[in-house]
Amino acid sequence: MDFEAIVNVSNLIGLPVITLDSHILNKIDQDFPIPRAKLSPRCLTCSTSKPITLAVEFKRVNLIKENAFLNKVTEIGFSTIVLYNKTPREPVPDQEILPIAYVFKRRISIVLTLFHEREGNFWWHGDVFSDPESEIKLQTLGLSAKDVTNLEHEGAFDKFEVISRQLPGFPSPITVPSNVPAFVHDLRQSHFKECSWSRAHHYEKKYGSTRKTPEGRWFAHRAWKLLARAKTLLDGLDVPFWISSGTCLGYFRQCDIIPHAKDVDIGIFATDYKKQIVPAFVARGMALKHHFGRLNDSLELSFLDISSGVKLDLFFFYEGREGENRRKMGKSSAYGKKILWNGGTQAKTGKKFKYTFPHFTLCWTEFLALKVRIPCNTLEYILANYGPDWAIPISTWDWKSSPPNVSPNGEWPQSEWPEVIRVYYPELQIAKTQHKI
Known part of the structure; x- marks a missing residue:
């Protein structure tokens, strides 16, 4: 069987490949362990017409092993092509041309994706369209780009543990993710988008470096440390987040932090809120600065990093429909497209504001050497906000009037202010501590 043959060859030369094919993983996860008679190499692939997906860490593939592997695969009757990252959609400075996948074909097609380690300590793989000759190469195997679905876009994965499984009917063990359901979930959300370094270079050429002053360098370093800590805490709580507002603008425009922003902004879906967020952040040296709104309406949390004085804002986003506000105010209007919005509160007046965005999904990127999420259609997100x-x-920027997507959203009744407008003053505590020192 073709799948078995590739696994055998890889194990023979000491280059064990990881089985990532969701069809096979789901079948193994559901059926293993099962009687020998019910599971065979053919059974694992008999009901799929799509290419089977495997992967290997590129750093394990040296020239000797690569040649030995590809030669052996050819010897046993497979046709082979190699896809390269020659013309990526967003070129990375100083990045060499990298192989992104080997594609094999005998009876069935097998795609061996190459995982490359990124600075942010995660695995990245390229997309099929970064090889300008991909369509011609794939046609020699009777395939097209649309058949190689796992390479339809760049992907990113946190490094995951693997285990070896000896399946009935297989002479060699196969390597699979140790947590199959978690991997299959991550696979569906693996879309990666590179920062536009060409756009950042153009911006720097026109307006100068974002880190040309000592203050800019100081803030960028502190902001990176704060974002890294927030990522560690939210990842630990299994709370997905993305870089938002000015932090997202800096990423999109400059591939960097905006030095005069003075804070770090994060977006979180309200449905992902967990009550452990505040105590977890406070325990890691971030004092709660304000708590506005409530979970079902305009929730916003702000923390102050005790060590640096840099602020971290957590904006919670809600699903809605265009025209909702007009209907709430008694004006006739049909509901329109899906939207996402977050709220703002003016502490001294209780006025509420609403920031509306086109509905979006999330993708991965690398920002400040961290694997973080961004809205997939980042330009649309930026245009809405800026x-x-x-x-x-x-x-100069007034959060109540400058954003084009801001609109009034009523007022909090004064009777509710003790609940929905909670302001703290950690700066005073920091000043007292510094004065004592």
């Missing part, structure tokens, strides 16, 4: 002049730096 308008068509987003590429021009400005020094």
Whole structure:
């Protein structure tokens, strides 16, 4: 069987491949262990017409092993092509041309994806369209780009543990993720988008480096440390987040932090809120600065990093429909497209504000050497929040009136202020501590 043959060859030369094919993984996870008679190499692949997906860490593939592997695969009757990352959609500075996959074909097709380690300590793989000759190469195997679904976009994975399983009917063990359900979940959300270094270079050439002052360098370093700590805490709580507002603008425009922003902004879906967030952040040296709104309406948390004085804002996002506000105010309006929105509260007046975004999904990127999420359609997100002049730096910004997507959203009744407008003053405590020192 073709799948068995590739696994045998890889094990023979000491290059064990990881089985990532969701069809096979789901079948193994559901059926293993089962009687020998019910599971065979053919059974694992008999009901799929798509190419089987495998992977291997690129750092394990040296020239000797690569040649031995590809030669042996050819000897046993497979046709082979190699896809390269020659023309990526967003080139990375100083990145060499990398192989991104080996594709084999005998009776069935097998795609061996190459995982490359990134600075953020995660695995990345390229997409089929980064090889300008991919369609011609694939046609020699009777395939097209749409058949190689696992390479339809760049992907990113946290490094995961693998285990070896000896399946009935297989002479060699196969290597699979140790937590199959978790991997299959991550596979569906693995879409990666590279920061546009060409856009960042153009911005720097026109407006100068974002880190040309000592203050800019200091803030960028502190912001990176704060974002890294927030990532560790939220990942530990299994709370998905993305970089939002000014932090997302800096990423999209400059591939960097905006030095005069003075804070770090994060977006979280309200449905992912967990009550452990506040105590977890406080325990790691971040004092709660304010707590606005409530879970079902305009929740916003702000923390102050005790060590640096840099602020971290957590904005919670809600699903809605265009035209909701007009209907709430008694004006006739049909519900329109799905939207996402987050709220804002003015502490001294109780006024509420609403920031509306086109509905979006999340993708991965690498920012400040961290694997973090961004809205997949980042430009649409930026345009909503900053308008068509987003590429021009400005020094003044009023959160209540400057964003083009902001609108009034009523007021909190004064009777509710003790619950929905909670303001703390950690700066005073920091000042007292520094004065004592």
